[in-house]
Amino acid sequence: MKRVxxxxxxxxxxxxxxxxxxxxRTIEGELNSALGSxxxxxxxxxxxxxxxxxxxxxxxxxxxxxxxxxxxxKISYALNQRLPExxxxxxxxxxxxxxxxxxxxxxKTYEYRILNTRxxxxxxxxxxxxxxxPLDVQKMRQAAAYLTGxxxxxxxxxxxxxxESTVRTIxxxxxxxxGDEIVIRVCGSGFLYNMVxxxxxxxxxxxxxxxxxxxxxxxxxxxxxxMAGPTAQACGLTLVKYDFLSQ
Amino acid sequence: MKRVxxxxxxxxxxxxxxxxxxxxRTIEGELNSALGSxxxxxxxxxxxxxxxxxxxxxxxxxxxxxxxxxxxxKISYALNQRLPExxxxxxxxxxxxxxxxxxxxxxKTYEYRILNTRxxxxxxxxxxxxxxxPLDVQKMRQAAAYLTGxxxxxxxxxxxxxxESTVRTIxxxxxxxxGDEIVIRVCGSGFLYNMVxxxxxxxxxxxxxxxxxxxxxxxxxxxxxxMAGPTAQACGLTLVKYDFLSQ
Numbered sequence: 001m002k003r004v005x006x007x008x009x010x011x012x013x014x015x016x017x018x019x020x021x022x023x024x025r026t027i028e029g030e031l032n033s034a035l036g037s038x039x040x041x042x043x044x045x046x047x048x049x050x051x052x053x054x055x056x057x058x059x060x061x062x063x064x065x066x067x068x069x070x071x072x073x074k075i076s077y078a079l080n081q082r083l084p085e086x087x088x089x090x091x092x093x094x095x096x097x098x099x100x101x102x103x104x105x106x107x108k109t110y111e112y113r114i115l116n117t118r119x120x121x122x123x124x125x126x127x128x129x130x131x132x133x134p135l136d137v138q139k140m141r142q143a144a145a146y147l148t149g150x151x152x153x154x155x156x157x158x159x160x161x162x163x164e165s166t167v168r169t170i171x172x173x174x175x176x177x178x179g180d181e182i183v184i185r186v187c188g189s190g191f192l193y194n195m196v197x198x199x200x201x202x203x204x205x206x207x208x209x210x211x212x213x214x215x216x217x218x219x220x221x222x223x224x225x226x227m228a229g230p231t232a233q234a235c236g237l238t239l240v241k242y243d244f245l246s247q
Numbered sequence: 248m249k250r251v252x253x254x255x256x257x258x259x260x261x262x263x264x265x266x267x268x269x270x271x272r273t274i275e276g277e278l279n280s281a282l283g284s285x286x287x288x289x290x291x292x293x294x295x296x297x298x299x300x301x302x303x304x305x306x307x308x309x310x311x312x313x314x315x316x317x318x319x320x321k322i323s324y325a326l327n328q329r330l331p332e333x334x335x336x337x338x339x340x341x342x343x344x345x346x347x348x349x350x351x352x353x354x355k356t357y358e359y360r361i362l363n364t365r366x367x368x369x370x371x372x373x374x375x376x377x378x379x380x381p382l383d384v385q386k387m388r389q390a391a392a393y394l395t396g397x398x399x400x401x402x403x404x405x406x407x408x409x410x411e412s413t414v415r416t417i418x419x420x421x422x423x424x425x426g427d428e429i430v431i432r433v434c435g436s437g438f439l440y441n442m443v444x445x446x447x448x449x450x451x452x453x454x455x456x457x458x459x460x461x462x463x464x465x466x467x468x469x470x471x472x473x474m475a476g477p478t479a480q481a482c483g484l485t486l487v488k489y490d491f492l493s494q
Contacts (some may be wrong), residue, residue, distance in 0.1 A: 011369035024361065056370050074365065086369045096365050119323065122258035122333045123374055238370065 002073045005095045006031070006045070006062045006079075007242075011086040013126050013235065015051040018060065026085060031062055033151075036083040038075070039068045048242060049108060052194070054234030056127065059242045061101045074154065101244070102224035108191065109241035112184040112200040112232060121180075128181065129200075129236035133153065135207030137177045142213035144184070146171045147199060149234035154223035156199055157192035158231070166192060166223075171225065177204065182207075187241075195238050202229035251319045252342045253278070253292070253309045253326075254489075258333040260373050260482065264300040265307065267274065274334060276299075278309055281329040286315045286324070295348035295489060296355060299441070301481030303374065306489045308348045320329055348491070354418065358490035359431040359447040359479060368427075375428065376447075376483035382454030385423045389439065389460035390453035391420040391431070393467065394446060401470035403446055404439035405478065413470075422450065429454075434488075441478050449476035 006082045008027065016024040020032065028047055035043035048061035052063060072080065074093035079089050113128040147156075147170055154166040172187040184200050200221065205211045211219075211229070219227045255274065263271040267279065275294055275403055282290035295308035319341035326336050330388065360375040362368060367377045395404075401413040419434040431447050449466065452458045458466075458476070466474045 009366075009368050009370070011372070058368060058370070080366060085372060087366070088367050088369050090366050090368075117325060119256075119337050120332070120335050121256050121305065121337075122335050123256070125258070125332060126373075127370055192473070 001065055001066055001097075002072065002094050003065050003097050004075060005099065005100060005101075006064075006076070006092050006094055007090040007227070008060045008062055009058050009090050010056065011058070011126070012051060012054050014086060015053065017055065018047050018050045027060070028062075030087055034079055034112055035064060035066075036101060038078050038082055039066050041066060045100060046147055048106070049239055050236075051239060052197075052234055055237045056235075057239040058171070060239055061242055061244075063095065063099060065097075065099055085200045096189055098192070099119045105189070106118050107241075107245065107246040108239065109172075109185065109187040110191070110235050111238050111240045112186075112196060113238070114182040114184070114200075114204065114236060115180060116182055117180045124181075126183045126235055126247065127238070129233045130203065133206060133208050135182060136161045136209065136236070137175055137182060137207065139206040139209070139213050140182070140184075140203045143203050143211075146174055146216040148173050151220055152223055153195055153220070155219050155225055155228045156195045156202070158198070159225040160196035161193035163192060167185060168192060168195070173199070185240075197232045197234065197237060197242045198225075198228050198230075200232035200236065204232065205229040248312055248314055248344075249341050250310055250312050250318065250344050250346055251322060251339055252346065253311075253349075254337040255309055256305050256335050256337050256371070257303065257307070257308045259298060259301050259303045261333060262300065264302065265294050265297045272461050274307070275309075277330060277334055282311060282313075284329055285325050286313055288313060288315070288316070291373055293348060295353070297488055298486060299481055301485070302484045302486070303482075304486040307486055308489055308491075310342065310346060310348055312344075341386075354436060354488075354490045354492065355436055355438070355486065356432065356434040357438070357443045358485050358487050359433075359443060360483050361429040361431070361447075361451065362427060362431055364427045372429075373482055374485070376480045377445055378451065380455050382429060382451060383456065383474040384422055384429060384454065385430075385452045386424045386456070387429070387454040390450050390458075390463045391422055392491075393460070393463040397421050398467055399412070399470055400442055401469070402472055402475045403442045403449070403468050404472065405441035405445070406472045408440035410439060414437060415442070420446070432487075444479045444481065444484060445472075445475050445477075447479035447483065449456050452476040452481065 045062035076089040077090040291307035323339040
């Protein structure tokens with residue numbers, strides 16, 4: 001028996017998110033079924049980030065145990081032959097038997113992409129949120145500055161989510177503009193349910209001038225989801241980096 | 248009666264190219280039908296670049312004549328309501344009655360995008376050609392240098408294409424690398440059928456080391472389609488810029 005770690009990239013457009021749900025297309029479901037067919041074993045992967053419906057990833061992580069004699073590093077090639085083209089394994093390797101992707105110290109980086117043009121651009125529509133309302137990037141940056149560091153992010157957590165603590169640390173929260181695209185890049189040890197999309201929705205409210213950047217401090221302190229901006233559209237969000245620091 | 252010019256962006260993935268074909272989804276067909284429904288007239292647009300099946304555009308141009316009293320600059324908004332989301336008008340304006348997009352002096356810029364990674368990245372699959380074979384960008388640039396300027400591009404024209412002259416001028420042919428992506432950017436007054444994709448296919452052959460950069464000179468001189476590289480996949484190609492210089 002060996003434990004194998006997969007790095008998984010996917011276009012989330014056609015999926016009901018990562019987590020297995022009977023009767024729905026999910027990334028986890030596709031991986032389990034492709035692995036089952038390849039290895040002729042019943043396989044259940046453990047995912048690192050259970051991304052939402054419509055969210056994309058360049059590097060989500062899944063681990064599973066197997067008795068196969070296929071070398072771990074060859075599994076990526078064989079598995080890609082059996083996966084739909086909107087899911088592609090980027091690497092496969094053997095890891096310690098007690099490696100668990102959600103019990104590790106890790107840093108995840110998400111990008112939230114916004115297209116800020118007069119009209120939508122069709123070739124960007126699947127991977128960026130479109131808004132024609134001009135966004136002031138300086139104001140978005142000022143607002144973002146209140147969110148970096150360790151905070152209670154209760155106001156930025158989908159209501160109803162059950163979680164022990166809503167305290168999280170954001171290491172970096174940058175707002176970059178290239179041409180007509182604005183990218184919100186956030187790096188943290190972990191995120192609450194919908195946290196990145198609520199941050200994106202709130203920064204866009206600041207960029208539109210609907211709230212002042214200083215307002216973000218009040219929103220944090222309120223610990224009330226109603227105070228923050230809307231949950232931004234899923235298609236703009238991509239998990240772009242996943243670093244495991246230690247067990 | 249007025250003549251209206253549309254700038255049209257589209258994701259070509261789901262279309263059999265620009266040009267109207269009965270029974271097939273085409274960009275021209277969608278435009279004619281959306282305009283017909285909006286203006287309650289029979290409309291036939293004249294397209295500037297009749298892009299192939301699967302090719303994308305940020306800024307193709309279409310013109311049509313209409314008796315409508317809708318102001319020309321408002322047509323973009325109304326038309327976008329009636330078009331599928333993979334076609335979006337970027338602007339609409341009234342032009343001179345004798346403006347014809349294919350009889351003008353113009354400069355067109357195409358980008359051919361290549362993803363050069365070990366495995367495909369699903370979120371890039373619709374807009375870039377994937378190859379895992381490492382490409383030497385220096386060699387691609389050396390090969391590209393032989394193609395700039397005025398040449399007889401017969402070797403770079405799909406065989407069977409009927410055309411008066413195969414002489415064309417390339418103003419610029421750049422090969423840029425950003426991360427894992429290579430972009431071939433070509434600017435010219437006009438291109439032969441499949442010319443940009445055959446150039447891309449030939450530069451990739453140089454990048455792989457299958458032909459030497461100097462070989463491109465021989466290929467040009469041969470005036471024989473068989474000598475050049477293969478026609479690169481349509482999905483990598485996007486019309487990115489269209490400038491009209493004069494009537």
